[in-house]
Amino acid sequence: MDAADLARAYALLGLEPGCTVDELERAFMRKNFGLIKGNGAADTPDAALAVRRAQLRAAHAAVAADLQRRHEADHRHERPSGLFAAADDSTPRPTAVDSTPPRPAGLITPPAIAPRDPHADEFAPFTFDNWKVNVLVPPLLLGFVFLANLSPFGLFLQGFRVWMHEFGHATAAWLTGHRALPLPFGWTPVEGEHSNFVYFGLLFLLGMLFWAGWRERKVWPMLTAVALAALQAYMTWRLPEHRQEFWWSAFGGVGGQFYLSTLFMLSFYVQLPEKFRWGMCRYVFFGIGATAFLDIHVFWLKVWHGVEEIPFGTLIGGEEDTGGDMNKLMTDYGWTKFQIRHAYHVLGNACWTALALTYAAFALRLNKLADLAVAKFGHASAEQRGRS
DSSP states (O other): OOHHHHHHHHHHHTOOTTOOHHHHHHHHHHHHHHHHHGGGOTTSOHHHHHHHHHHHHHHHHHHHHHHHHHHHHHHHHOOOOGGGSOSOTTSOOOSSOOSSOOOOTTOOOOOOOOOOOTTTTSOGGGOSSOHHHHHHHHHHHHHHHHHHHHSGGGGGGHHHHHHHHHHHHHHHHHHTTEEEOOBTTTBOOEEEEEOHHHHHHHHHHHHHHHHHHHHTTOHHHHHHHHHHHHHHHHHHHTSOHHHHHIIIIIIHHHHHHHHHHHHHHHGGGOOOOGGGOHHHHHHHHHHHHHHHHHHHHHHHHHHHTTSSOOOOSBTTTBTTOTTSHHHHHHHTTOOOHHHHHHHHHHHHHHHHHHHHHHHHHHHTTTHHHHHHHHHHHHHHHHHHHHHO
């Protein structure tokens, strides 16, 4: 780094050459806190804030390295004096000058200052690039939730499972352009008429997710938004009305308990835009998804092996209620009991496969290839705009 760059680094931190290490750290913390405190300002885009924080870290590293060089230079030229001088002037003196004289006793040398790690300010379990977190945390959380489901504490988790079932009905209705309201007591009213407000409202939200991912060069929000938008268009404009009703009325409840809970767990690996504060919330979502998935998978595994019966009826009306999901599959769509058991058994195995493949991809760090591709594409686009 040349003198001009070093001078800019000192100016950015508000310091003068020759400052102490304590002054450097205090100045860095003060400047960094000022940027974090101003994160909510409307005129400060996330991308610009990230650039400023990167510049601040680079200035800290440059000044720290300059202080280390100054300390080493001062140490090479210092001489023992006073307390450390020899008592007898007749002591023979060396005829050759040692380029690295011994340090006076009692002098404490500060440790070397290493460049600051850009991720040092973030708690390790909240980061997305930590290999140990991606490999160790999901299996440990899954095992912990499995034990919690078996314990008496599992009764307190029943509410999450009921809501996952109702959100299964609701999300299928939203993807087909119907109004739906998932209620926590086991009922989801769905309007039979198509709603453009629901369709374009959901499409707008997906577009915002894609734009936020593009601004921060994060590939997974972009892929999620594109995939859901394509699925929404297909289910709304291509599926006939009776097939739409099949998804949100009969199959989507138990099916949603499988695929929504799986998506909750898969979202643990997805790095959402900074505004979502996803580093901490993803643990909560993984726990909710795990308790719902393990509960429904274990139950239908018992149904597949004949230990449990197919759950006819509804939560509110009981087993005699003919409006239950399984009742509709048999009476309205002609499914047999074997087809019902087989469909949810296959769906459960497919969810386990998706979890295993995603876990393997992030354990092997294959996700870095996608991030690198997006970063290169964004850099090329910026260069092209600069030339034009």
